[in-house]
Amino acid sequence: MMPRDTIRSTRLEARLSPEVMVVIKRAAELQGRSVSDFVVAAAQEIAQRTIEETSVIRLSLEDQRRFVDLLINPPEPSPALQRAAQAHAELIKSQ
Known part of the structure; x- marks a missing residue:
């Protein structure tokens, strides 16, 4: 108030x-x-x-478990993500 x-x-x-x-x-x-x-x-x-x-994200119990599982056991990076990481690394080196 x-x-x-x-x-x-x-x-x-x-x-x-x-x-x-x-x-x-x-x-x-x-x-x-x-x-x-x-x-x-x-x-x-x-x-x-x-x-x-x-400003608060609410997740179901199932979604909370999935989120934590992905944090603990992240999937392998996809080829697109690997290319993006490489492009980023090259960009940073050139600066």
Whole structure:
């Protein structure tokens, strides 16, 4: 949540249906906040949650086991990967 003494210099506007405004006002009242404070806090909370959820990769148990197995027992490099590694090594040598 934002500290109350934070200087606010950016404005956000939104068009709402009357029904949505009634719900937001009621929720703000229940938390003892102004509508503006409630909307800012709610938007910040869901924005942070969205950012956190997209930065975590979730794997099934089977996928976790496969991932670890490939780390422990990596497959042999394919011919294409071997050529790419060789090209990279030659590029680095020439610099």
